[in-house]
Amino acid sequence: MRIRTALLVTSALALPMTVSAQWATQQFSVTPRGGFMTFDNSSGIDDAPYIGVDAAYAVSPFFSVGTGLTVSRPQTIGDYFISQLTFGDTTLYLAVEQPLMMIDVALNAQARYPGERITPFLNAGIGYYTLDLDPQVETRPERSGGISGNIGAGLLFRLGEQVGIQLEVRDVIFTGFERDDLNPVAAAFNNTRYPEDFAPPPAAKETVHNILFGIGFSFVPRARQVADAGEEDR
């Protein structure tokens, strides 16, 4: 019921709009994008830039489906993974970091409200993420991962028939997240003597929310042809 109401409202709002050729039905679009990803404070992963690409197929001027890929190379936060290494009668306390390769692939849906120059949109998707740990730190290839989801919103600024720039904010959600998987410190080297002298990390969570701020360049390869065909028909 709620969905039907939303669709009716969306349709009513859309009726007076002039739909640009970029949002014509049965069009493919490709959106390379990049930006900055702030990982959940409890995740033990430091903020990092990312790059990605979305490919979408417009089912209607207001709705498209597609796939997305997001890749980042963050570092773990060393203060979350403290090691004590004893050399004779001296013990050193070290923050242990490691670089990660984060890959998130998703099936996405986008609802939008096309305008002449600016198109607001909402994104949602579900997929799978992997975190590849550093094989030199871990001494062997290690991978962690799970089901991911994303939900976000943004604005697309149309630069022409084929190209637009989009600004977006997206919550990339990792489920089944195990922060301990990122800990390269063996139990024998955990800080057990001065635990209260180092700020404890936030409580680990199984579901972490990572906020992604991005800019993308939306490109519709067949938009020019569709526009030209429309003019010929007239």
Place this chain on the structure above:
Amino acid sequence: MSARSLRIAAGLIVVGALGACEFDRATVLSPLGDPSYDFALTSDGRGLPRGTVARVEPLTDADAAVFDTTYEVALTGLEPLTAGVYQVWLGTIDPDNPAEPSWTPAEGELTITRVDTTFTPEGDPIPDTVEVSVTSDVSAFTEGGPAIHAHLVIDRASLGGVSPFDFNTVLVSLEAASGAAQPSTDARPIWSRATGGTGSTRISVSGVDTMFATVTTTQTVFGNFGLTTAEEYRFTATGRGRGGIRGNIMIVDDSALARPPVGYYYATWVVRRDDIGTPIDTLVLGEQTAPFPDRSVSLRDADISLVHPVVLDFPMSILAASSRIEVSGASPFLGYEDVWVTLENKLGEEGTAAPSIVLSGVVPEIISAP
């Protein structure tokens, strides 16, 4: 859409992609603050409460006329008490009916001595026993200390005509005050049973007479007294540990300690000595606690209850304990050389270390004498 726009868009994407990549090898280890300078704590056992009970019996009636049957109780390793007394008892425990013992205050003549030790230029010790006090008709005392000896002589006269040999047990209990009618049911840390022992003959010359006596000596036992040997708990100094000093923080973690006898608890001290090695100052880390993250749980009452899962009934032990102190100032541990885990009497003075050292360690020179 012009080709120029496409080129700009493509260029921005490439720049963004390059910016997102990190080509340098990550730094994976970053030092966090001061290192910890560590030391080991090993089992010590110095100065535990200990003593002997000598049963002196004249050989002949002629000897008995001038040399009566006597119990001589010698104790040392006691902590001076400020909130109670050591009460000495003579008891009779029927082996066939141990549940109904009878106890009598062991009144006698108490001599307190102190052994002052000096050293020759060559380093040889010269003990000098100094008599501190002699008190008659007492069965309780508070004196103690690392060089203090208590010597209580109980004979027929001091017991009002009763032979000490009518009793088969000597017991020292901890009481809140002297004058108790019966020994405390809980704190009975020192005892001796009149069985076994090593015998010898004492020859005493008085005037023109020579008297002979048989002396049977038994060692006292320290722990929790039981009416039968099966019920008693004998304390042994066990354990090991590791300590560390990191900046202004000292931590001592130890394990496998024997549970203290009732009336006792473990505490940690750091000791500073003068040039000739005499202790002149102590830093109190206080009573031991459960290890992190339960440092707020004191093990002071580990003698009478299972205050934390690290305290066990069987075997009577403490799996792990800890002490931690954070002090202010620059080089706060300068000059402190020794770390002691002592067995403290609950009725003793809180700010003074007991002479009973269970674990000991040495502060690294980089801290104590850099």
